Amino acid sequence: MAERVIPLVVERPAGRPVAVPAQPQPADGRLVDTLERPLRDLRISVTDRCNFRCSYCMPKEVFDKDYPYLPHAALLSFEEITRVARQFAAHGVRKIRLTGGEPLLRKNIEILIEQLAALRTVDGAPLDLTLTTNGSLLARKARALKDAGLHRVTVSLDGLDDAVFRTMNDVDFPVADVLAGIDAAQAAGLGLIKINMVVKRGTNDHEILPMARHFRGTGHVLRFIEYMDVGATNGWRMDEVLPSVEVIARIHAQLPLVPLEPAAPGETAQRWAYADGGGEVGVISSVTQAFCGDCNRARLSTEGQLYLCLFASQGHDLRSLIRGGASDDQLAGAIAAIWQGRADRYSQLRGQLQPDTGGGQRRVEMSYIGG
Numbered sequence: 053m054a055e056r057v058i059p060l061v062v063e064r065p066a067g068r069p070v071a072v073p074a075q076p077q078p079a080d081g082r083l084v085d086t087l088e089r090p091l092r093d094l095r096i097s098v099t100d101r102c103n104f105r106c107s108y109c110m111p112k113e114v115f116d117k118d119y120p121y122l123p124h125a126a127l128l129s130f131e132e133i134t135r136v137a138r139q140f141a142a143h144g145v146r147k148i149r150l151t152g153g154e155p156l157l158r159k160n161i162e163i164l165i166e167q168l169a170a171l172r173t174v175d176g177a178p179l180d181l182t183l184t185t186n187g188s189l190l191a192r193k194a195r196a197l198k199d200a201g202l203h204r205v206t207v208s209l210d211g212l213d214d215a216v217f218r219t220m221n222d223v224d225f226p227v228a229d230v231l232a233g234i235d236a237a238q239a240a241g242l243g244l245i246k247i248n249m250v251v252k253r254g255t256n257d258h259e260i261l262p263m264a265r266h267f268r269g270t271g272h273v274l275r276f277i278e279y280m281d282v283g284a285t286n287g288w289r290m291d292e293v294l295p296s297v298e299v300i301a302r303i304h305a306q307l308p309l310v311p312l313e314p315a316a317p318g319e320t321a322q323r324w325a326y327a328d329g330g331g332e333v334g335v336i337s338s339v340t341q342a343f344c345g346d347c348n349r350a351r352l353s354t355e356g357q358l359y360l361c362l363f364a365s366q367g368h369d370l371r372s373l374i375r376g377g378a379s380d381d382q383l384a385g386a387i388a389a390i391w392q393g394r395a396d397r398y399s400q401l402r403g404q405l406q407p408d409t410g411g412g413q414r415r416v417e418m419s420y421i422g423g
């Protein structure tokens with residue numbers, strides 16, 4: 053078995069300076085990158101902090117009391133986030149997902165949601181506004197989030213067994229409180245609720261069937277995520293990845309499944325329905341089956357760096373542009389130029405790259421650019 057190496061220093065690279073194109077770029081929603089991929093989905097990390105210490109994301113040994121979290125002044129303000137998001141919407145974004153870190157730890161997040169809910173796509177429709185959370189604060193906040201204009205939530209939950217769950221979050225947080233959060237989200241009307249389970253072979257893979265049984269027939273969509281080699285601190289090893297085909301085989305042996313068509317182009321999950329009509333499950337095979345070909349996602353880090361891929365080693369420094377006094381047209385032009393130069397497809401190339409390099413340099417952490 054390969055030795056696990058966890059670097060104790062975390063790098064947060066300075067963003068690439070962003071140039072403003074000399075010619076204005078029309079923002080008509082038709083922007084594509086070098087591989088003809090449109091821009092449809094923007095994920096915004098609103099904090100780099102979290103109250104969990106999931107070992108695959110923010111391991112305790114690295115994210116301890118001395119970890120240099122970003123100071124408040126480094127974070128994009130709600131006004132700055134909304135201003136950037138408006139330009140993304142003009143370039144074709146239809147969906148915004150708030151993430152982190154734990155997004156519900158960002159103070160007054162409801163105010164940001166209200167501002168984002170007022171934005172429109174190029175066709176004049178509201179954006180699909182959603183949020184990914186560990187669920188720990190959801191019971192308390194679901195109603196306010198809905199009232200602010202949030203449409204849906206995705207809740208991360210890595211097991212139903214309390215002992216397994218407490219080990220996965222590594223802060224001894226009880227599973228009952230997350231289940232109460234899911235119920236509160238449903239009661240508040242934040243459906244369709246997706247439940248994300250990261251599967252680590254040997255740690256929580258025995259929870260796959262109990263999770264499938266629990267959420268079958270509830271109307272919530274359970275999705276199994278392959279443990280990914282994101283960041284540089286989780287000591288990732290291929291032998292801890294349980295391929296999605298195996299997840300589906302295990303469920304199918306007990307609860308027969310039939311394949312479904314993707315709901316939308318660029319969708320990350322492959323969908324399966326229970327043959328008896330008990331709803332659906334999904335698998336996100338980020339490691340064993342690359343889906344870069346139609347990846348239409350951009351990520352805005354907590355401090356306003358634009359990342360074009362989850363595995364990128366550097367972002368584009370939009371914050372300096374905004375704080376340097378750029379006009380909306382200049383901001384829109386800069387975003388267009390960055391997307392037009394995009395060629396990222398890490399998952400497709402993974403096998404050809406050196407391990408732990410992200411293609412030459414160390415990758416940034418998921419808690420910083422958002423999942």
Ligand code: SAM
Nearest residue numbers: 108109152153154184185186208248279280423
């Ligand atoms: N704190 C929130 C949460 O856990 O839902 C939002 C941020 S978290 C970074 C977003 C998603 O990334 C979660 O569903 C989490 O399980 C997933 N994630 C984090 N590290 C991962 C890894 N190494 N492999 C696969 N998924 C991961």
Ligand code: SF4
Nearest residue numbers: 102104106109153186
């Ligand atoms: Fe926190 Fe989410 Fe990362 Fe877990 S996956 S440590 S809950 S940010």
Ligand code: SF4
Nearest residue numbers: 344347361362398399
């Ligand atoms: Fe998109 Fe990068 Fe993931 Fe490929 S590896 S699907 S380009 S985020």
